Amino acid sequence: MQTLKIATFNINGIRSRLPALLQWLEREQPDVACLQELKAADVAFPILDIQAAGYGAIWHGQASWNGVAILARDAEPLEIRRGLPGDPDDTHSRYLEAAVKGVIVASLYLPNGNPQPGPKFDYKLAWFERLIQHAASLYASGHPVVLAGDYNVVPTDDDIYNTRSWRKDALLQPETRACYQRLLAQGWTDALRARFPQERIYTFWDYFRQHWEKDSGLRIDHLLLSPDLAPRLQNAGVDRWVRDQPRASDHAPTWVELEVSE
Structure with missing residues (x-):
């Protein structure tokens, strides 16, 4: 048996934060890295730098915002799907799916949904419905699957430092949380919460009011x-040191280690 480390990281601009990404890849060496919010068109993706770091990659870019990618150490991800099914008019680059090292891996960037109520929140919920439907088909396939990404969902009040100033935010709305729970109810395991059932674990600290310095996170x-991967979960965590670097993303890489067959 061997250990497979799969990480997700909202890079918040891959061109401006490429040095930070390369530093993280070199230090932590995830086997698979799912990136979100590339904020770069396909032609601007720094594939040569990624390859020089020892990673193959596929990506689904978009100028100025959105964008997702899947990186594989010493391997080439085999693309399965680009974009969620269910809305042929959706032009946002938010979903990418590939076979990597014997596992189906999805990198997803769920819409933020603010301000709510309004069309952005309606789009968030509609996109979530499409994700739930597609996840059900992945679940039914029987393949080992990891759905990794920035879900823009705070699942419970235990997943945020304080709800006082966030109650109207789209990330905490009952409809948003209900969608996430419906997704889990299909049979998926929230790996970080399974690893730390009682602890407050954060993956995001915004740039305001010294939230990083005060550990006021989400x-x-x-x-x-x-289900077949959940029993193989060996460890999970957050690479908080990345958030502490100069000009860091407001997210920190989040990862799991799985025991898999060689």
């Missing part, structure tokens, strides 16, 4: 495991 980056 848990919105999640890795969901299919």
Whole structure:
């Protein structure tokens, strides 16, 4: 048996934060890295730098915002799907799915949904419905699957430092949380919460009011495991040191280690 480390990281601009990404890849060496919020068109993706770091990659870019990618150490991800099914008019680059090292891995960037109520929140919920439907088909396939990404969902009040100033935010709305719970109810395991059932674990600290320095964070980056992978969960965590670097993303990489067959 060997250990497979799969990480998710909202890079919040891959061109401006490429040095930070490369530093993280070199230090932590995830086997698979799912990136979100590339904020770069396909032609601007720094594939040569990624390859020089020892990673193959596929990506689904978009100028200025959105964008997702899947990186694989010493391997090439085999693309399965680009974009969620269910809305042919959706032009946002928010979902990418590939076979990597014997596992189906999805990198997803769920819409933020603010301000709510309004069209952005309606789009968030509609996109979530499409994710739930597609996740059900992945679940039914029987393949080992990891759904990794920035879900823009704070699942419970235990996943945020304080709800006082966030009650109207789209990330905490009952409809948002209900969608996440419906997704879990299919049979997926929230890996970070399974590893730390009682602890407050954060993956995101915004840039305001010294929230990083005060550890005023949110848990919105999640890795969901299919039933055959959940028993193989060896460890999970957050690379908080990345958030402490100069000009850091407001997210920190979040990861799982799975025991898999060689």
